[in-house]
Amino acid sequence: MRAAGASGIVGFRIILVTEISVIAVLDDPVRRRLYDYVSARGDGVSRSEAAQAAGVGRTLAAFHLDRLAEAGLVEVTFARPAGRSGPGAGRPAKLYRRAAAEHHVSVPPRDYRTAAELLAEVVDLTGAEPELQRSARRRGAASGRAARRQAPGQPDDDLVTGALTAQGYQPYRDGDDVRLRNCPFHVLASSHPPLICGMNLALLEGLLEGAAVPGLSARLDPRPGECCVVLASKNNEH
Amino acid sequence: MSRYHLAELNIGTARAATDSPEMADFMAGIVPVNALADAAPGFVWRLQDGDGPGATALRPCGPDIMVNMSVWENLESLRDFVYRTGPHLDFMRRRRAWFHSMAVPYLVLWWVRAGHLPGLDEALSRLDLLRRDGPGPQAFTFRDPYPPPVPAEAAGVHL
Numbered sequence: 302m303r304a305a306g307a308s309g310i311v312g313f314r315i316i317l318v319t320e321i322s323v324i325a326v327l328d329d330p331v332r333r334r335l336y337d338y339v340s341a342r343g344d345g346v347s348r349s350e351a352a353q354a355a356g357v358g359r360t361l362a363a364f365h366l367d368r369l370a371e372a373g374l375v376e377v378t379f380a381r382p383a384g385r386s387g388p389g390a391g392r393p394a395k396l397y398r399r400a401a402a403e404h405h406v407s408v409p410p411r412d413y414r415t416a417a418e419l420l421a422e423v424v425d426l427t428g429a430e431p432e433l434q435r436s437a438r439r440r441g442a443a444s445g446r447a448a449r450r451q452a453p454g455q456p457d458d459d460l461v462t463g464a465l466t467a468q469g470y471q472p473y474r475d476g477d478d479v480r481l482r483n484c485p486f487h488v489l490a491s492s493h494p495p496l497i498c499g500m501n502l503a504l505l506e507g508l509l510e511g512a513a514v515p516g517l518s519a520r521l522d523p524r525p526g527e528c529c530v531v532l533a534s535k536n537n538e539h
Numbered sequence: 540m541s542r543y544h545l546a547e548l549n550i551g552t553a554r555a556a557t558d559s560p561e562m563a564d565f566m567a568g569i570v571p572v573n574a575l576a577d578a579a580p581g582f583v584w585r586l587q588d589g590d591g592p593g594a595t596a597l598r599p600c601g602p603d604i605m606v607n608m609s610v611w612e613n614l615e616s617l618r619d620f621v622y623r624t625g626p627h628l629d630f631m632r633r634r635r636a637w638f639h640s641m642a643v644p645y646l647v648l649w650w651v652r653a654g655h656l657p658g659l660d661e662a663l664s665r666l667d668l669l670r671r672d673g674p675g676p677q678a679f680t681f682r683d684p685y686p687p688p689v690p691a692e693a694a695g696v697h698l
Contacts, residue, residue: 428640430632492682494622499632521632522625529628 320406326372331357332365339366339375341471343482343526345396366397376400403487414488421493430496434503441507444468449512457514461532464508470528477534479517484528498529505530543687544583544653545617548608548662549646550600551638557595565630565637569593572627576609579624581616584656585609599659605638608662610651614684617648621681644669647678650687 327333334355339346352362369375379393405414424433448464455463461479465472471482484490490497498521505519509532516535523529555561569592576582586594586608597606611617622628647666651657665678674683 426640426642428635430635434632495628495631495634498628502632520625521629523623523628525623 317406317408317410320404323372323374323404324406326368326374329365331355331361332369335362335365336369336374339369339397340399341473341482343398343473345378345380345398347394347396351397363395366395370397373400373402374404417489418492421489421496425493425496430499433496433500437500437503438507438510441504442511443507445508445511445513447511448508457512457516460512461509461514461517464512472532475531477536479532480524481528481530481532490529494529498523501528502530505532541613541687542653542690543650544655545611545614545648545687546608546651546657546662546665547611547617547646547648548606548657548666550604550606550666551634551645552603552641553605554637554639562637564633566592566595568626568630569595572630575624575626576620579616579620581612582620583610583612586659597659599663606659606662608657608659610656614648614681618681644680646680648680648684649678650676650685 327336335351338351338354348359348363348366351366352359355362357365366375370377375397376399378396378398380396381391381393424430444464448460452460452463462472465479465481469483469485472479473482474480484501486497486501490501502519502521509517509519517532518535519530519532521529522531522533553562557566573585573593576585586597586606588594588597594606594608598604599606609617611620620627621631644666647662647669649665668675669678669680672678674680674685676685676688679685
């Protein structure tokens with residue numbers, strides 16, 4: 302038992318060290334701005350676009366983007382400039398997008414994922430989904446009220462996108478709708494989709510309710526690689 | 540084209556009769572959700588009966604237990620429909636309003652030869668197998684999937 306315990310600790314240290322060095326790559330303000338921009342965009346971002354967004358020169362942006370790629374935080378693809386192909390079309394441009402891998406560091410060691418997976422399994426088995434959805438709705442409403450209290454005069458749109466950004470959803474406009482680039486519960490949503498997507502929907506319904514935003518309604522509309530919920534504009538409802 | 544297709548059976552104990560107000564939203568959703576399935580990439584076949592929408596009138600496991608059975612080209616196409624199609628995912632989110640939770644598996648997946656349409660006896664025996672032995676190549680789940688069988692003529696051939 303003792304030996305197994307000891308090797309477990311060694312294994313944990315190795316993972317921790319690797320994760321820390323990945324995250325340490327972000328410990329630079331320019332690099333973090335570049336990462337935030339690439340991460341929120343979703344599609345491939347060119348060096349010039351990223352440089353402009355981060356307010357730095359193209360060469361400096363290229364250096365930092367490549368460091369992010371080496372660390373596995375962003376992925377690189379190559380694309381030819383639109384409308385050009387064949388010999389003489391020039392070198393394909395490097396495009397950067399957020400990598401799929403997740404990185405967690407907890408010091409001292411904590412393991413909320415195992416606890417969350419076990420709890421999800423039990424909610425599934427016992428059919429406690431309606432209770433989970435009610436709790437999630439209450440919690441979402443509390444966060445919506447808090448956001449409204451902090452900025453009472455803010456326009457609804459800015460209030461919602463601000464609250465969603467703070468909670469890691471990476472919201473973006475899609476016509477009148479608000480879509481969410483990132484699922485904050487990705488691992489659990491993959492293992493228990495109806496349970497976690499239902500919980501997430503209830504959180505966001507609660508958020509809109511608590512923040513008193515009548516112009517949007519949350520519904521399930523999964524798209525590949527994004528959150529399963531869309532905040533649909535009520536202007537579009539017929 | 541793969542030689543094997545994926546078959547799926549899932550059963551649920553309804554909380555009330557199909558013509559009751561509690562089940563009204565479920566019954567109203569069956570036809571449009573089934574239409575989405577029929578049009579989904581990879582859809583092959585689903586069980587239907589003449590009396591109710593979908594297979595809702597069939598009761599092979601008891602008076603309150605509804606069944607749903609379908610065949611798909613592969614696991615990904617079924618997964619995409621079940622978990623990544625808005626109206627179906629929303630149906631699943633609300634399932635506890637209509638169906639009791641079960642402490643034993645209520646969904647089973649297994650591979651069938653392309654062209655074979657499984658009967659309910661075959662499907663229910665796969666569910667029994669899953670409940671008795673847990674997930675394996677003959678009967679498995681989304682969370683513990685198994686690959687399609689390797690055809691006998693291809694097995695043991697070294698390239």
